[in-house]
Amino acid sequence: MxxxxxxxxxxxxxxxxxxxxxxxxxxxxxxxxxxxxxxxxxxxxxxxxxxxxxxxxxxxxxxxxxxxxxxxxxxxxxxxxxxxxxxxxMLGLLAFIPYPNKTQSANPSQLIRDLFADLPGFTTSEIQDYHGEITLKSENLTFLTFLQEVLKHTRDWGFFIDAENVVHFGPYSTHHLLTYGEDCYSIDIAEESSNYFNHIVLEYEGGSLEKKDEIGIQNYGLSKIIVQETEIKDQATAQLRINSLLVEKSIMKNCKIAVNSNYKFATIKPGDIVSIRNTQRMVQNKPVKQVQYGPNTATVILDSYQSLEHFISQK
Structure with a gap:
């Protein structure tokens, strides 16, 4: 299958x-x-x-x-x-690529098109035109952190890369507003730590680097991993890589919600946005990562709290 x-x-x-x-x-x-x-x-x-x-x-x-x-x-x-x-x-791949140092004023959509134009295999036909220009100064950024800087100026627009490598960027087309206790009867937010490390040693052809998350060590205890990537030749590339590794290996908070037939759950699709009212849990404007449809209910899995949106807020 x-x-x-x-x-x-x-x-x-x-x-x-x-x-x-x-x-x-x-x-x-x-x-x-x-x-x-x-x-x-x-x-x-x-x-x-x-x-x-x-x-x-x-x-x-x-x-x-x-x-x-x-x-x-x-x-x-x-x-x-x-x-x-x-x-x-595929979004994580951008963490490996240094972005040129320069200052530019342009439409955010054009900046994103230009960014992916340098990457083989991506299709940009679904990037919609944003109205207005922004000015960005890029210094010591990767493609990923540059993209994050662009998205800071377009918070009402959504971005994702689908399974066919098509880059989507445009206003949120579908925002599902659910009510806890009526059409949403379960919210499960759990930490995912199976792939968690807070002390990373990166060994590359030119030497080795190490980086620690001191707060993570205090909260969860020391968890160390040694990563060997011999294709990396220089310290600058190694530094970019170890920075991205510390994010990839961080604690994720996954949110899973159950939606019943009081809501037309078949309309909820990956890439949509979900907010839940009547609850103290902060589930606002979260992108849908997966949907598991059943005959009377749907289980909706929202993108990890500590994914792109969290990463942007830490910069």
Whole structure:
């Protein structure tokens, strides 16, 4: 039913993994790659999968996920040798690319088009025209942090990259306002710490760097990981990478809500925006990451609180 295709860093097709050699708990019926949508799977085959190669998952002929490899762990247990492949949504790829230092005044939509024009494989036909210009000074930014600076000026507009690598940017087309206790009867906000590290050592060809999240260490205790990325040659690139790793490995707060038939839950789609009233929990203007539709209810999973929106607020 599902197939995983591997592409090299330039987007050229490499191979399709045999479904018999993959163990992955797909539980969604719809998804988008907004934020840093993560996915992990276990692979028991012999194909060599490399860091920053692209992963594309199909259900039949429909692409439902696209990301790139951020971590590979080789393990051996009673089931045999396997690789645990950790992926991040395509948006995280921008954290590797330095943005030129310059000051520019332009329409935000054009700035985003120009940014993705330098990246192979992305389609920008769904970037709508924003009215007005902004002035930005970029200094020591990556493509990702530059994009975040642009989005600070367009908070009423939504942004995500879908599973076909199409970049979407435009006003929120659908905002679902739910009422707790009427059409929304469950809100589950939980910390996801299975991939959490607060002390990271990055070993690269030119040496090594380390970085700590001191507040995280105080709150959760020390959790250390050593990451080897031999394709990195210089300290500047290594510094950008370790900064992005500390974000990728941070504590996520995932929000899952249950919507009943008092609301037309079939109209809720990935990429829409959800707010919930009559609750003290701050669920306002959150993008929909996944939707699991049932006969009488829908489970809506909102993008991680500590994804793109959180990352912007920390800059």
């Amino acid at each position: 599902y197939s995983i295709k591997i592409y090299d860093r330039n987007g050229s097709f490499k191979t399709t993994l045999s479904e018999k050699l993959v163990n992955c708990g797909y539980s969604f019926s719809a998804t988008v790659n907004g934020g840093f949508s993560g996915l992990s799977f276990e692979y028991f085959g012999k194909v060599e999968i490399k860091h920053r190669e692209r992963i594309k998952i199909y259900k039949g002929t429909q692409a439902i996920y696209q990301g790139f490899v951020i971590g590979i762990a080789k393990l051996s247990d009673r089931s045999g040798e396997k690789q645990v492949i950790n992926c991040s949504g």
